[in-house]
Amino acid sequence: MDGHGKMGLIGENFDPGLVVMMKEDGYESRSGSDNFEGASGDDQDAAADGPPKKKKYHRHTPRQIQELESFFKECPHPDEKQRTELSRRLGLASKQIKFWFQNRRTQMKTRLERHENVILSQQNDKLRAENDLLKQAITSPLCNSCGGPAVPGEISYEQHQLRIENARLKDELSRICALTNKYLGRSLLSSASSIPSQGLNSNLELAIGRNGFGGLNNAGNTLPMGFDFGDGAMMPLMKPMANEMPYAKSAFVGVALAAMDELIKMAQMDNPLWIKGLDGGMETLNLEEYRRTFSSCIGLKPSGYTTEATRETGLVFLRGLALVETLMDANRWAEMFPCMISRAATIDVLSSGMGITRDNALQVVDAEFQVLSPLVPVRQVRFVRYCKQHLDGVWAVVDVSIDARQDAANSQMFPNCRRLPSGCVIQDMANNYSRVTWVEHSECDDSAVHHLLQPLLSSGFGFGAQRWVATLQRQCDRMAMLMSPDIPGADNTGITPAGRKSMLKLAQRMTYNFCAGVCTSSVHKWDKLSVGNVGEDVRVMTRKNINDPGEPHGVVLSAATSVWMSITQQRLFDFLRDEQMRSQWDILSNGGPMQEMVNVAKGQGHGNCVSLLHGSAINANENNMLILQETWCDPSGALVVYAPVDVSSMNVVMNGGDSAYVALLPSGFAIFPGISPSYHGGQSNSNEPSVKPDIDGSINSGCILTVGFQILVNSIPTAKLTEESVETVNNLISCTIQKIKAALTET
Missing domain, CATH: 3.30.530.20 (START domain)
Structure with a gap:
């Protein structure tokens, strides 16, 4: 057996506590006390020239076993010098030491495979059972109000949630594939790819797909929209938990992914989706074209709410990574926009992201948005904020409101505004500048707004993208002058x-x-x-x-x-x-x-x-x-x-x-x-x-x-x-x- 093969990779990162865990699981070892002598390559060559010799069986003493086990915890791959020292100290031949460690590593690999197979089998059974329940729910959806069959027509809330759950299950399967690839040395991606996706909404399929981003002069590149951690497996955005993840949080993942997909498309699409103002001014959204192109990821617009959607692009004197760090810190974000944000707080961090790039970071944020007038009520919003690094020097940060039905404990909070996929796409430019494309899209109840301010809000200048970009440019100039x-x-x-x-x-x-x-x-x-x-x-x-x-x-x-x-x-x-x-x-x-x-x-x-x-x-x-x-x-x-x-x-x-x-x-x-x-x-x-x-x-x-x-x-x-x-x-x-x-x- 080659001591530097696949099992060698496990040995190099061996956790001594794993031995205790395996013993508690009932996996007793025989290699710790037994060894076969005469099984070396030299003995096998000699056996080929004559009748096979009977293998000599040798049992180590308890002291020898204890010494070998202790050394194995510290170093599963002893070199020749270490084996010679163990041979001298324990009174064993160097080949006996070598074979003992080979057998010990082999049994450790077998235990790991057996343990992982048990876990994978349990998770697979659970996923299969959940999928069966989902299929039954899809075929016969019930109305929440009357308990009877749902009336066919527009997609129901139950179907929308089932599609989100389907996306979550795919992410769970991807996680299992990644674990299998890490511990067993082989991938199960081929089996994962066989899962049908006909039942998934196109906005949710991006959880395991890829999406082009031609609007950033990178037409030849594709942007991973899932959670790629470098080994080819698409991982779920949230950290694995010991217990089952709460359903509401898993739904946030699907909503965040769909929102990111929509933000990217809205940032790169032009006419007829976006209409420029007079003299090339602020861009506003063509609502009819938007409805034909996108489907809402947070449900239908409440009755009486008005839609506000604008887009603005500008250069800011700040590197992209520094801007991302500011946006992902609620306190620094509020300080950057003091006239627009009256209060901001991070409620929960579902994922802190990968390293300093904050790739795949996901947060739940409470914020109050304001227009400096007592005649405009403060807009209180709870939303998830998702950051994704798409390419080197290219980030996107998207916000999307948490639907009240997804956050049942806070269903009565923040009733006057819903934040549809909004945020910015950031691209590093030369001379420490960044190109920022900002999209603001919301549905709000403006019935309490004074008639004097209603034109300002309905035109998109009250809470629109132009204010965000202008404020960002001004604050970045302020920081540059300060330094x-x-x-x-x-x-x-x-x-x-x-x-x-x-x-x-x-x-x-x-x-x-x-x-x-x-x-x-x-x-x-x-x-x-x-x-x-x-x-x-x-x-x-x-x-x-x-x-x-x-x-x-x-x-x-x-x-x-x-x-x-x-x-x-x-x-x-x-x-x-x-x-x-x-x-x-x-x-x-x-x-x-x-x-x-x-x-x-x-x-x-x-x-x-x-x-x-x-x-x-x-x-x-x-x-x-x-x-x-x-x-x-x-x-x-x-x-x-x-x-x-x-x-x-x-x-x-x-x-x-x-x-x-x-x-x-x-x-x-x-x-x-x-x-x-x-x-x-x-x-x-x-x-x-x-x-x-x-x-x-x-x-x-x-x-x-x-x-x-x-x-x-x-x-x-x-x-x-x-x-x-x-x-x-x-x-x-x-x-x-x-x-x-x-x-x-x-x-």
Whole structure:
């Protein structure tokens, strides 16, 4: 027997604990105590020249057996020097040592085969029984409501689940094939390929199939859509478990695979599936063509829900793998999109993926998506996120909502939005850039959305792909500027490089808290107030801060509203960020002009910066207050957020100190592209182009302005809020909007 054959591979990775396991299973060895002498090749040659000799049987002593077994656990393949040492120590011939180890390895292989055969037989019986039940269920489906036969027609929920289960069974069979190939040295893929697939939906067959991806200039390559771990066997995405996998989790695998297949196709297909807007603007989905091409992987659209689907492609200054890591970390993902994600949390990790590439990673995520307006409810979604590396330097990350029937324990959660296959395809480019194709596709209940914001959402600009790509580009530029030692054109007098980072970190927290106040995120516990003099379009809320060092302690009042402005987004943005014009609307300016002390650029775009303002020379000595301000503007919208801070705290920050203890309450403005409230468009069902609001307002010459204020009304957390405080904040909002309109009308 060749000691370096297939059994040698097992010996090299031998687990000593396996010997104990085999003895517990009842496999007693004879080779440990018995050995045949004279069975060598030399003896066999001698026997060929004369009559066969009787084989001499030799039984080892208990001490010899114990020594050999102990050495076998440490080294199943002793070399000649080790065999000689064992021979000298045990009083045995070198050939006896060699044959004992050969026989021991042979019996270990036999035990492994026998043990694996038992396991495979049990699993095969189980799969056969489950398949029989599935066949019976397919032939006679029952209605969940009445218990009678299901009416033929569109695919029923039961059939959909059976198809998902079929895909899971195929994955289980592939796992068995992989185990067989690993331990027995032969593959069962030939038997796996004989399983008929006529009953599988095409979207689920990709679990063991391959799909082309011609849209990434790789037409000659094929992308594995299953779970290929390098040995030719398609493995299930989730980790094997000791007990049977819960059915809901196995269903998530099928849904994730189907969603990945749909995302890839939607990313590479063009007209007639996608229709470009005016002047090559944002692409919207042709719903009729979509229904002809795809079948839903999460069930039919609920009654009253509207469909939103957009696509956008852009270059971002970030390597693909770094972007994948950000998307697969819920906290970093939320930090990357602070104005769009109010909260994100990973509920479960079904698979952590392969190595640093995160290939085949699968998670269950809870998230809240927001538009910066109190007139748009936060969208709460629970979905599975699946990451797949298709080629070297090419990834795809897809999200798809968990159907309530698949997640029965949480069937009443997140009722206002379903996330259809959405996500991005990422391809590494030259010079550390990545090409990102983003697809956003959802079905939502927008009945609670104010009529002013409904055109923004139905046109795809509220939660659409353009906002995601624009935000990603802006945030990647911010990270690049943060790491750069020198920023051309930035006025950083009196601030150290560490202070610049600390200042940007403080501004990021300020913006995050502003968004949470405008949209009433669940991050903070807000209590909504209803006061007679407050209009329906103004939302007033209150909360108490006791422990957070980043905010002043006491009762915090937040008020926000959104209004239509008959001026362009760019003009309104330039006005609000101009420190010389600030006295026309900001009561913090004390009626005088403001001056910019520090300016830290966050990107190449106009007005994309963090700045520190102080009062003019006339009133500068009257108080120790400064104003920290962050601004940005791009085709998806604009933001101006500010908060008063004291001089001593900012001195610490600008010298690189910890900004977490700087207490601030932010206020500010969010501006959205101009889509008139009279616009009644939506998703395209024909070849008509969609509306494309431009950054200069060339379509409707207007924009939507959201105004939000957070004010400390009482420094005692237990104090009761008075009606006068609410009216004061309400009047502040009304007066600010009127002053802005009056100033812009005059100019």
